[in-house]
Amino acid sequence: MINFNSELLVEEKAKLSLENRGFKYGDAIFETIKVSNNRVVFWEDHYFRLMSSMRMLRMKIPMEFTLEFLEQEILKTVATQNSANSYRVRLNVYRKDGGLYTPKTNKIDYFIVAKANTYVTKEVYSVDVFKDFYSYSGLLSTIKTNNRMVNTLASIYAKENELDNCVLINEKKGVVEVTNANIFVVKGNVVRTPALSEGCIKGVIRSKVIDIIAKNKEFTLEETTISPFEIQKADEVFITNAIIGVQKITNYKKKKFTTIFSDKISKSLNVLEVTSS
Known part of the structure; x- marks a missing residue:
């Protein structure tokens, strides 16, 4: 089932018109959210990022779009799926x-789609x-819009070259x-991550990992x-998002990395995921 503007529809009946602005102009944003054991993980962070993105794109936020309302809509959608411990949810506005x-x-429309989360972190991961x-720098690039052509082409390139992922660079070669x-x-x-001014997504897990590292005096x-x-000269490299949590990178070109620090960060994030409200 798909949740379209709070109405649950059989997937085959959920049709978008040819005038859909997300399709025609990429005039849309989305959140990819993890639901674990009927609990929306780091929901408050996702919600406030969504509200900030809608304001930035001059979308009219409906009065009913409260933290509690959207959380219940997500859980209502998940409840229609086959029983699983973890779900990958996409909320598109x-x-x-x-x-x-x-x-x-x-004014906006929205839909929510939930699928069982089958992602398992890989022991060997090459990029x-x-x-x-280029993935251009600037504030607009930090928002999760439907404009993801560079990501799509880079993913195709990775598949064609038997890689697990690709590093995107901006017009300044950063x-x-x-x-x-x-x-x-x-x-x-020293742990380094691209600044938001470089054009990276303002990731929820990125923020959580930054907080974890900030509390580590070492x-x-x-x-x-x-x-x-700098990647090639690094000791370790890892990536983060809401579904995978922490995925360690083991291979970059001919370089192989250790994973001691990333393993520790992954464990700390798992604890935070379970204990956070």
């Missing part, structure tokens, strides 16, 4: 049909840099993220510019 580049209205196109996650680079006792966290060359 898009401007109502009508208009060309200029919309007829800033390389995708150089064909590291942004990988196709579906934020990236962290560890060298000695390591220093830097949000900064990172060159692809």
